């Protein structure tokens with residue numbers, strides 16, 4: 001990645017916990033990463049590893065009883081976590097926007113498509129004349145390839161793919177510079193998913209967006225992301241450019257994830273799945289969280305947690321094995 005690109009978002013040593021009756025769920029632990037202007041970062045990992053918790057925290061929208069127990073989230077140098085509620089309301093949508101997993105639960109069943117757009121604009125800019133707002137909505141629909149007549153329809157009248165397009169339009173209508181998309185294609189079928197990927201790529205260049213794409217689907221991020229951050233049990237295991245991750249995965253967890261991506265070039269008799277399951281985030285064992293499932297585990301892995309260390313200019317990993325090999 002070019003070194004000149006400006007960092008637009010910086011997450012520093014972030015930890016988020018959910019205190020529950022049986023203990024404390026440590027959903028995010030000491031996570032640090034940066035996002036450059038115009039960059040697309042893929043955040044991947046199995047279900048329950050803390051991806052959504054991390055994504056929501058960037059908008060300071062963590063679900064109750066979630067609490068930030070440490071760290072900072074800097075948007076253009078300002079810590080989001082210490083912003084006032086008023087500033088947060090403006091920031092969400094105008095600077096950073098989110099596309100959620102299930103569009104049907106995020107759209108209001110009683111609002112037409114048009115009302116969704118006009119309400120969103122009015123919320124952020126109450127003084128915008130209605131005609132200008134309508135013109136902005138019309139332009140957005142054109143960009144999204146949606147017919148104008150859809151404006152009068154209600155969410156239940158739209159297909160899954162169309163709803164997801166509307167969600168993207170709503171996320172972009174105030175011209176934010178960062179989009180966080182959390183499993184945006186989970187509710188779509190494969191053909192619609194392919195269309196979504198193309199749309200996201202074209203919107204990215206039209207709007208000069210920075211993107212954080214959250215998904216368990218390594219194949220999907222490979223198409224969109226410049227860099228990939230691999231998350232496991234609340235921690236980042238590896239961060240590298242997409243090329244590096246696939247060409248030289250350092251962490252055994254990343255290697256396992258890649259082995260599970262269906263490959264049409266290799267004659268695979270059956271889909272590979274990784275043995276074992278992620279650890280309980282309440283009662284964490286000492287050491288690397290992946291150690292119990294790791295095919296290359298060595299004694300130190302069970303005693304001390306490895307830090308995320310930079311091994312090459314754009315490649316970091318948190319793995320004792322690799323550090324031992326190097327030293």
Ligand SMILES: Nc1ncnc2c1ncn2[C@@H]1O[C@H](COP(=O)(O)OP(=O)(O)O)[C@@H](O)[C@H]1O
Pocket residue numbers: 018020025027045046047048049050051052053054063064065066281
């Ligand atoms: N509101 C909540 N209360 C308690 N625990 C939660 C809550 N939301 C998520 N968790 C727990 O936090 C961990 C991370 O969840 P999540 O961020 O949703 O992971 P992912 O998006 O990777 O599937 C999981 O163990 C999950 O059970």
Ligand SMILES: [Mg+2]
Pocket residue numbers: 051052053182183
């Ligand atoms: Mg999630």
